[in-house]
Structures are given as C-alpha cells and as structure tokens.
Amino acid sequence: MKKVFSNFVGLKKIKTLLLLSSLMIILIPFSSCDKDKDEDNEEQTYKGPEVSMGNGKANSFFKVTAGGTPIEIGYEMTKEALTGLPQDPTDFVKSTFVLPLDPKALELTPFDHLVINWNVHGHPPMNIFTVPHFDFHLYTITLAEQMAIAPYSPATAAKMDLLPPAGHMPASYVADEGGIPGMGKHWAERPFPSSFTHVMIYGSYNGVVNFIEPMVTLATLQAVTTITMPYAQPQLFAKTGKWYPTKYKIYMDAQTHKHIVSLSDFVKR
Secondary structure: OOOOOOOOOHHHHHHHHHHHHHHHHHHHOOHHHHHEEEEOOEEEEEEOOOOEOEEEEEEEEEEEEEOOOEEEEEEEEEEEHOOOOOOOOOOOOEEEEEEEOOHHHHHHHHOEEEEEEEEEOOOOOOOOOOOOEEEEEEOOOOHHHOOOOOOOOOOHHHOOOOOOOOOOOOOOOOOOOOOEOEEEEEEEEOOOOOOOOOOEOOOOOOOOOEEEEEEEEHHHHHHHOEEEOOOOOOOOOOOOOOEEEOOOEEEEEEEEOOEEEEEOOOOOO
C-alpha cells in the first residue's frame, strides 16, 4: 500500500510549528472563554478565545443542554477567515491554528484541543486530496503529547505502528503506512472518494486513538451549503464515561454568518 499521507514536512519545520503552536495555546488564557445562554431553551454555549486566521478570526465552541448533555462541538470561522490565507505550501506556522477548548468541553467529551491545518495545495494521495482544503483535528491527547510525536523513522516506528486494540477503530477504516510528525498515523475508509469535498479521518499513535478529523475543501465551505453526515464508529472507546459525537456538520450560521464545522449527536460511552 502506498503512503497516503507522506511525511512531506521536515523535522525542523515541524519543531518550529509545534513550538509556536504551544506558545499560542499558552498565551491565550482559558479565562477569556465566553459563555452564551439561549434564554428560550436554556442551552449554553461555551466559546474558546478567538485566534487570527486569514483576514478574520476563528474559535472553538461547545454547546450543551440545560441538563449538561452535549449538543455540538466545533469550529466557528468568520467569512474573512477564508480569505488571505497563506499561499506558500511550506509556510506551516502561519497555516496552523490552535483553538483551545473551554474546560466544560474537556469535562464532558474526550477532546483536549482543536487544530485547523490549512493546505493550500492539499496533500497526498495525488489527485484525491491535492486540492485546497482544511484539516479540522479534534485531539484527544494534550498539546504536549501531540508535540512529542516525532517524524516516522526506524527509531520511532514502534510507537507510530502500534495500532489501537481491536474494536477501537471503525471496521471500515484502513491505516496508512508510516505517520506524520505532530499528528500520528492516519486512517481512512477505502476506497477513497472519487471527488473529494469532505471526509472523516481517524488518527492513532502508540496504540491510542488520538484524533478525529473532518477534512473539508475550501470550495465546500465557500459554497455555503448545509451538510450533515454520520460517520463510522468504533465498538470500543478508551475514555469511558465521556460523550462522543456521531455526526459532523458543515454550514453557515444564519445569525452570525460564520462558517461552522462541527460534530453532534452525542452518545455517552
């Protein structure tokens, strides 16, 4: 099997990227998170701090019912955030946006932090994912643990190639060869889509599912259409007692006119 997510990033650039990402998350205090209340049905929305993205802003959000059941978690991006994005495919630092989550999301879900990776020319496999798109990573590990994932090599292969126990990945997903520094090994359903607009990816490292990742093309976000998709679920979950989403959604908020990529329809595992 050919590598579908090749290690196309040099170690030095990845170290710079992750260092700046860690500084970003440290410098943005969690105390800046906002909590919005819907007076009609008592739903509460917890928002992470805004970060600069393109010519606009992006932030995380987490919506729960009055009883504390998760409704939706994800990314908010202003319309301007989709413009003025880096056009240099080697500009990894400016193409990565770390979005802290409110502590409420950490309490109820398995997720620790969110990351947006902008890919101006996409990434392998060729003629499938090589179009301008965003990788929306929802990590279940800490940023420090994410930073510790080194490039794939004979010295690191043991951890990168240690797959999660049976049942912890959807049966329809296949692991890529190798792995990506600062991310891990990517898993996707086969066959790949003949025309990529949006797809769900899983990730693993050192025997643990460490992220899920809706990938969405720039054109899909700009089209301002509403897309709701269920995605394949594993049978087993490492973090029990948490709420896990089962669908992802792409849409524009009718009131704020922000682009939204989110996950919803939670099930407690």
